[in-house]
Amino acid sequence: MRKANEILHEDRRHQILDAAQLCCARTGFHQTTMQDVAAEAGMSPANIYRYFASKDALIAGMTERDRARILQDFASIHDAPDMLAALEGLARKHLIDEPCGAAVMALEIWSEAARNPAVGAMIRGIEAAVHEGLCDVLQKLKQQGGVAPGVDLDAVARLIGTLVDGLFKRRALEPDFDGEWAVAAVLAATRAALAGQIAFNPTSAAVRDDVLHAAHP
Amino acid sequence: MRKANEILHEDRRHQILDAAQLCCARTGFHQTTMQDVAAEAGMSPANIYRYFASKDALIAGMTERDRARILQDFASIHDAPDMLAALEGLARKHLIDEPCGAAVMALEIWSEAARNPAVGAMIRGIEAAVHEGLCDVLQKLKQQGGVAPGVDLDAVARLIGTLVDGLFKRRALEPDFDGEWAVAAVLAATRAALAGQIAFNPTSAAVRDDVLHAAHP
DNA sequence: GTATAGTGAATGAACGTTCATTTATCAAGC
DNA sequence: GCTTGATAAATGAACGTTCATTCACTATAC
Numbered sequence: 001m002r003k004a005n006e007i008l009h010e011d012r013r014h015q016i017l018d019a020a021q022l023c024c025a026r027t028g029f030h031q032t033t034m035q036d037v038a039a040e041a042g043m044s045p046a047n048i049y050r051y052f053a054s055k056d057a058l059i060a061g062m063t064e065r066d067r068a069r070i071l072q073d074f075a076s077i078h079d080a081p082d083m084l085a086a087l088e089g090l091a092r093k094h095l096i097d098e099p100c101g102a103a104v105m106a107l108e109i110w111s112e113a114a115r116n117p118a119v120g121a122m123i124r125g126i127e128a129a130v131h132e133g134l135c136d137v138l139q140k141l142k143q144q145g146g147v148a149p150g151v152d153l154d155a156v157a158r159l160i161g162t163l164v165d166g167l168f169k170r171r172a173l174e175p176d177f178d179g180e181w182a183v184a185a186v187l188a189a190t191r192a193a194l195a196g197q198i199a200f201n202p203t204s205a206a207v208r209d210d211v212l213h214a215a216h217p
Numbered sequence: 218m219r220k221a222n223e224i225l226h227e228d229r230r231h232q233i234l235d236a237a238q239l240c241c242a243r244t245g246f247h248q249t250t251m252q253d254v255a256a257e258a259g260m261s262p263a264n265i266y267r268y269f270a271s272k273d274a275l276i277a278g279m280t281e282r283d284r285a286r287i288l289q290d291f292a293s294i295h296d297a298p299d300m301l302a303a304l305e306g307l308a309r310k311h312l313i314d315e316p317c318g319a320a321v322m323a324l325e326i327w328s329e330a331a332r333n334p335a336v337g338a339m340i341r342g343i344e345a346a347v348h349e350g351l352c353d354v355l356q357k358l359k360q361q362g363g364v365a366p367g368v369d370l371d372a373v374a375r376l377i378g379t380l381v382d383g384l385f386k387r388r389a390l391e392p393d394f395d396g397e398w399a400v401a402a403v404l405a406a407t408r409a410a411l412a413g414q415i416a417f418n419p420t421s422a423a424v425r426d427d428v429l430h431a432a433h434p
Numbered sequence: 435g436t437a438t439a440g441t442g443a444a445t446g447a448a449c450g451t452t453c454a455t456t457t458a459t460c461a462a463g464c
Numbered sequence: 465g466c467t468t469g470a471t472a473a474a475t476g477a478a479c480g481t482t483c484a485t486t487c488a489c490t491a492t493a494c
Binding site: 027188195 | 243244245247248259293321323324325327329330331332337340341344372376378380381382383384386387389390391392398401402405406408409412414415416417418
């Protein structure tokens with residue numbers, strides 16, 4: 001009896017996902033046809049169905065792989081000596097080195113996540129994991145004495161994550177997006193937040209007044 | 218002779234755009250059919266074509282109206298007495314009061330802008346105008362003495378805009394999104410930036426070292 | 435009576451998916 | 465090592481549906 005070639009099978013899956021990613025960055029999930037993907041992958045449309053049960057499954061597979069890579073990146077810096085430098089490296093990779101299509105892909109994934117329950121759940125899961133990872137990094141920074149006392153690390157992580165989301169969006173849409181500025185901005189905001197110079201908590205009126213007056217010297 | 222009723226015509230256009238917006242927030246631009254829009258608007262698909270030349274035109278009309286409203290909001294605070302309060306009001310409106318579908322719509326528009334040249338150009342135009350408006354507001358704040366010397370207002374505006382973009386994305390995707398926190402975060406970041414506590418400029422090595430050492434005391 | 439507002443059914447192309455079929459590859463038997 | 469057969473891998477041509485768009489037609493207002 002002849003048995004299936006596992007390695008080839010996995011290779012073909014990646015080949016198809018690569019093709020799909022290219023197509024989708026170019027024309028979007030729902031404007032990309034299976035024939036487009038097949039042509040890009042250099043095979044017949046029918047053959048794709050040997051590797052993915054449906055177009056939806058292909059979309060899900062693509063988003064999963066795309067986001068998992070980000071998560072993986074995060075895991076890889078867990079024991080870096082200089083946390084801030086590692087963070088900068090991560091920002092640099094995703095905001096400068098990575099091809100711009102990756103940012104377009106992110107937009108595509110986000111809008112899909114807003115209404116495709118399967119994709120939505122996956123994205124929420126991965127983003128939660130990224131948030132956790134970021135919190136861990138900040139915690140480690142704190143242990144190294146790089147954080148002012150009383151700083152809400154969870155809020156800082158949320159701020160950074162949100163800022164990076166916004167930067168991804170702008171990278172995808174602005175032709176003259178400045179990646180260097182983006183990386184610098186993330187780091188500057190992170191440093192300010194960790195130094196306790198961003199007063200998040202809106203319930204503490206005292207803090208608010210404090211900063212308000214600081215802004216009106 | 219009978220002449221066309223301009224008012225009715227404009228009303229119908231809005232009625233169709235409203236319906237389209239509802240449908241698209243629900244299922245996305247390219248998964249929404251003209252029959253869906255027609256059903257939502259309470260008319261036949263054919264009738265839509267009396268008001269919009271094509272589905273693309275309908276999409277363009279929708280995005281244009283949606284984004285123009287944001288721009289309009291910005292123009293309306295131009296001569297508010299308390300600029301920061303006005304800014305907070307704006308943030309509050311779009312991050313809390315407005316229905317959550319508006320944020321989903323924004324995601325949809327972004328991903329469309331990434332590959333539909335017409336929509337892309339429009340979005341870039343409007344976002345540039347919003348940036349200008351924000352710069353004006355900050356300039357006014359500076360004249361009122363609310364800004365530390367040497368602060369790059371353009372960079373601050375970019376930071377705020379990017380942060381708000383990220384918050385829109387999270388509002389659309391996170392079921393337990395905290396609007397109050399979001400508004401507070403925007404204001405806190407704005408205040409810190411205006412107080413000169415966020416060191417943007419990456420070209421000045423001195424500043425970088427300075428902050429780096431501040432984070433490692 | 436004429437132009438506007440609106441409709442229902444039809445059209446034709448596009449597209450996801452299936453299926454009968456072909457081609458390539460491997461393992462076993464000689 | 466060569467043949468053989470079974471199965472994996474891949475294909476091309478359909479199929480059935482969906483959907484944007486059109487058009488002949490009705491109803492309404494002036």
